[in-house]
Amino acid sequence: MTGVLENGRVTLEELKEKMAEFARERDWDQFHSPRNLLLALVGEVGELSEIFQWKGEVPRGLPDWKDEEKQHLGEELSDVLLYLVRLSDICGVDLGNAALRKMEMNAIKYPVKLCKGSSKKHTQINVDNSNVNGESGGAATDQGINSYIKSTSAGDDV
Numbered sequence: 724m725t726g727v728l729e730n731g732r733v734t735l736e737e738l739k740e741k742m743a744e745f746a747r748e749r750d751w752d753q754f755h756s757p758r759n760l761l762l763a764l765v766g767e768v769g770e771l772s773e774i775f776q777w778k779g780e781v782p783r784g785l786p787d788w789k790d791e792e793k794q795h796l797g798e799e800l801s802d803v804l805l806y807l808v809r810l811s812d813i814c815g816v817d818l819g820n821a822a823l824r825k826m827e828m829n830a831i832k833y834p835v836k837l838c839k840g841s842s843k844k845h846t847q848i849n850v851d852n853s854n855v856n857g858e859s860g861g862a863a864t865d866q867g868i869n870s871y872i873k874s875t876s877a878g879d880d881v
């Protein structure tokens with residue numbers, strides 16, 4: 724593997740390649756099955772959760788945390804990301820493009836004019852909207868998502 728330890732513009736593609744190389748070098752492809760990777764990912768989410776467990780809410784930027792605590796946090800976040808990237812690769816999913824597409828769908832599901840300043844679930848927003856306007860906001864949003872899916876070539880994956 725290359726010795727590059729810091730890169731200001733890390734890509735998902737780069738992480739995918741490095742994880743593939745990491746596994747190949749160790750003859751670990753045999754262990755990196757979808758189910759094993761999913762379980763490993765969930766385990767790392769548990770380790771990440773432990774860092775915040777019982778602390779109560781913490782301010783953004785974690786101003787009171789020691790450097791070692793932040794470094795540990797970075798390690799657990801990385802484990803989650805790396806297993807997620809590897810799981811996507813092994814499942815044949817282009818994670819970067821899937822995420823971009825999902826964000827487009829989220830934007831349709833949560834129109835700014837209906838949800839600005841509100842943390843409500845889209846189902847609740849649509850119910851509230853239909854009550855006000857006497858029409859189904861949910862159906863309108865579903866139509867928006869459906870037409871988005873049809874307009875994208877990856878629509879068959881949904």
Ligand SMILES: Nc1ccn([C@H]2C[C@H](O)[C@@H](COP(=O)(O)OP(=O)(O)OP(=O)(O)O)O2)c(=O)n1
Binds near residue numbers: 751754801802805806
């Ligand atoms: N079969 C494996 C084992 C490890 N890793 C990689 C991905 C993770 O980034 C990291 C996980 O390693 P550990 O299972 O040792 O977990 P931790 O790093 O969290 O260590 P610990 O559980 O001791 O805190 O190593 C991997 O790709 N495949």
